[in-house]
Amino acid sequence: MNAIEVNGLGKKYRLGQQEQKQETFTGSLWQALQAPLRNFQRIRNLSSFERQAESVFWALRDVSFTVQPGQVLGIIGHNGAGKSTLLKILSQITEPSEGEVILRGRVASLLEVGTGFHPELSGRDNVYMNGTILGMTKKEIDQKFDEIVDFSGVERHIDTPVKFYSSGMKVRRGFAVAAHLEPEILIVDEVLAVGDIGFQRKCLGKMRDVSGSGKTILFVSHQMAAIQSLCSRALLLHNGHVIKDDTVSNTIRAYLAEFESEESGFLHPGVVRQGSGDVQISGFELSDSAGAMIPATPSGSTVDLVFKLTSNAESSFEGLDIGFSVHSTEDDALLTILYSSYSGTVFSMTGNTATVRCRLLSLPLPEGRYLIKAQLMYRNEVLDFPVRGVGYLDVTGGDFYGTGVLPTRLTRTKPQFLISGQWTANQA
Amino acid sequence: MSAPAIILRRKKGWIGVNWGELVRYKDLLWFLTIRSIKAKYAQSVLGVSWAIIQPLFSTLVYTVVFGNLARIDSNGVPYFLFSLVALVPWTFFSNTLTESANSLVTNANLVTKVYFPRLVLPLSSVFSKGIDFLIGFILLVVVLAGYRQMPGLSLILLPWLLLVLLMTSLGTGMLLSALAVQYRDVKYGLVFLVQLLMYAAPVVYPTTNVPDSYQTMYALNPMVGVIEGFRSIFLHTMPFPFFWVGLGSGVSILLFLGGLFFFRKMERLFADVA
Secondary structure, X not given: OOOEEEEEEEEEEEOOOOOOOOOOHHHHHHHHHHHHHHHHHHHHHHHOOOOOHHHEEEEEEEEEEEEOOOOEEEEEEOOOOOHHHHHXXXXXXXXXXXXXXXXXXXXXXXXXXOOOOOOOOEHHHHHHHHHHHOOOOHHHHHHHHHHHHHHHOOHHHOOOEHHHOOHHHHHHHHHHHHHOOOOOEEEEOOOOOOOOHHHHHHHHHHHHHHHHOOOEEEEEOOOHHHHXXXXXXXXXXXXXXXXXXXXXXXXXXXXXXXXXOOHHHOOOOOOOEEOOOOEXXXXXXXXXXXXXXXXXXXXXXXXXXXXXXXXOOOOOEEEEEEEEEEEEOOOOOEEEEEEHHHHXXXXXXXXXXXXXXXXXXXXXXXXXXXXXXXEEEEOOEEEEEEOOOOEEEEEEOOOOOOOOOOHHHOOOOOOOOOOOOXXXXXXX | OOOOEEEEEOOOOOOOOOHHHHHHOHHHHHHHHHHHHHHHXXXXXXXXXXXXXXXXXXXXXXXXXXXXXXXXOOOOOOHHHHHHHHHHHHHHHHHHHHHHHHHHHXXXXXHOOOOOOOXXXXXXXXXXXXXXXXXXXXXXXXXXXXXXXOOOHHHHHHHHHHHHHHHHHHHHHHHHHHHHHHOOHHHHHHHHHHHHHHHOOOOOOOHHHOOHHHHHHHOOOHHHXXXXXXXXXXXXXXXXXXXXXXXXXXXXXXXXXXXXXHHHHHHOOHHHHO
């Protein structure tokens, strides 16, 4: 018996329609008078689909999959792929437009941390409030109250109104309640995105315990590290369809490949360049260590920056020096720079084309998009410098520390770069 | 698997009430009620006394305006008592109506984030206002004792009146709350509606002031039977108005069932349009 069966699931929404514009004063006046009637028709149509079929938007379509009891299924996809809609249907918040879902077992869903918290009430009252909203009875909460308070680690403030809590405290309290639900099927949306590192690790550990005890978990996240460490299998959603249903690593690979690369726009013939132009940088791409082209790469990975060079001159070039710099996309700030000559490497070029690779080990950049600029030097003269840059380096959240903890979720402001170290301690 | 399978698919037409599920969520109902009471009186100096002040203040104002200045007939009892007896059930009705009509919109963050039987929301408004009603009722008893007014034997019919009052408030509340999710006009219009309804019920004047030929139509408003019933029990203004209360009971049952089924029918859309 499957714990979850989803057959041909679909969900449609209506798209908003644009207001009509009037040219004349009388026209606008007439329109204003008619507004209530038009509003009524518009609002009534929020829930009906009979007319104007062209403004219907399918958030999910033809989604089918099954989940075995005890399986941990990850759901990934870009924003707007339909992940949240799927979770909302599975948690019975909204009903499907077509298809059906069969759930075997008690379902608890955690789409938000601390649902139902009231700022004026004490931490204690809110534990009960939040717990009952998630489907627990008072008796169950009574039994687990100490455990919940202990897990949240804010026992001193249990009788303080929640409005005086810091946001971190609220999150801890909220997750603590949810962690002690005892459902057979647990549905979790991106809730680990908040809280500090210690608490995040605690949450991941708790979820691992839950899955270890034979509970079925559906887990949505943008953190590939968390998905990878928790799930055995993953679905990739794209525009409301399941386009991949495979092992976690295969699905994540497909997800990364979905990132559209925009580098072609940087190096087309008309782009502004400095330098003599005898040799030009004609292409830039990322590849993995096996040499396959990839659109994006996770933090901590090994990645090759590949530069393609094209020569327009007859002569050959001895001692070519190529360098690239990494810039923030927001303010163009220089993050780092590396020329091949720094490590004593120069290249020679005799034919018309050449490919130069630079392998980066354990990529120390947090999740985000970075601008790569590159410059070609020959005998201390600039041969080629595309002014806007050569392309983007897209970095996804990756397991930089090898622990499943994502760097970008640890601090409120994103760190510029990542380091890892070996920690030791001596007892005196 | 201990729990039975849940099948989710698009529902059509009228949907019955899942009573078993409602019972399972009784603790949520309890805590929502507690929440709204505690939250309302948190950081307020007078606290629960506000539940007394509200009907008392209106009674004083009406006594001065309608009793002393406009000299409206009060069936031979002091106007203060006449309007207080009406205002205790009326305050419950109008507060429940307002609160339950807004209950889904104010709790939209819950409705769009977690599943629970949505009926819990209007129900909890009724319960939390029920506490206010109880406090108001105790005030009424104290005032009546002060005036040495003893209730008649018809006191045993009070639970009937309370039931009609409850069904009317809840029925209208459910109807309006389901509408309010989609049409925010309900929220703005409600202020006028409550005011209008008050003058359409015998709160500040006696039903005997309404022309005889219109009285049956007038009594289709269930609050007419409730208020005149209260007055008959506590102030002996007239024999117990069985006909009006009976008529009101019928209408209140229709309102309750209509509200309930409309709510259930609209429920599946709440999360999408809230």
